Amino acid sequence: MEHLTRRQQEIYDYLLANLDKFPHPPTLDELCSALGLSSKGSLHKQIQALIDAGLIEPMNNRRRGIRLAGEGQDETEGLPFLGYIAAGRPIEAVEQHERVQVPDFLHSGRPCYVLQVKGDSMIEEGILDGDQIIIEQRDHARNGEIVVALVDGSDATLKRIEQKPGCVILHPANSTMSPMTYAPDQVRIQGILVGQMRRYH
Template sequence: MLTRKQHELVCFINDRLTETGVSPSFEEMKEALELKSKSGVHRLISALEERQFIRRLPNRARALEVLRMPERAEKKRATSPSPVTRRQLGQLPQPANDVIEIPLHGRIAAGVPIEAFEGATTLAVPAALLGQGDHYALEVAGDSMVEAGILDGDYALVKRQDVARDGEIVVALIDDAEATLKYFRREGAMIRLDPANRAYDPQRYAPAQVRIQGKLSGILRRYN
């Protein structure tokens, strides 16, 4: 049995495919279901895939196929559109590009800090992995964040900001020279950067030594 939001989403996707032949964007689905973020859309799509109501077509952006409809929806569709379609009719936003190119700025340590360098390359990222704000990517080097699910070779997707709250995973620039990816914590008059690997010790610095370069907003992993 589907949840209400899952039911609304599969009906909305099916309606758009019927009307236009093109599946809706993540932004359109977020607005239609009145969700706060695209990550909620991603979770709903994954759940519908697991239940074999929809599938993503490989090597194509914005390509979803409805495999089957919920039983109740099939009985109702002959007489009325889905609640989502009625509410959003004439109010749908313009289609959004589901893949965003963001700057890729070299490598960042998830172990002992290493130099982070600027680069001219970009990384294509699904829009659902990014929220509001300006983002960039860094390639992860090292294994000190493995217990947080961050592995060597992953791409850290970082929202640019210069402040952080305790417990957030941040990109911290040490002495204006080296950058590292760690949990941020305040410890008395010091800044403590915690790894997520018991084989590594926390790093402690005076506040003047540490500049926050951004907060982790997602991880992108490629499989070769």
């Protein structure tokens, strides 16, 4: 710490105090804006000095953000595990209060959470009973995306969505099952599928 310049110390102190306020590891552009700086090049040099000092580390994924050194190994880190999701008929999702370690490349730069799949309605998409899936929190989706849909305010299900005037169709990926059709006000999108993890016994 004694080798830091005053500016580097200011940046490091800011990160210590504010990093948890960012929805994802901040990029240089976001840090420039937050710190009121006009030169990203100057900030890059300061950040590189902090990386060289072992105080922060770059995120090696498409977000290209930075985090405090060792943050990824902290037991309190990870994504929230929010229970089980039906890949079949809707069942009530039971919320859990745990966190799951997820590789950075499996989730997006937006807030995400983890669910465990129950059922076999999405097997033709390679989503099997017992898989853990990573969901980007969102209240909208494009047609064709696989979504977590909350039906009638209480039952959550994982399906591919089709939105038409006057109806929402939730499509399984299992040729033995039929699509489910609802009025638009019966379905609320809770997020979209962005990643998947599986354990082999």
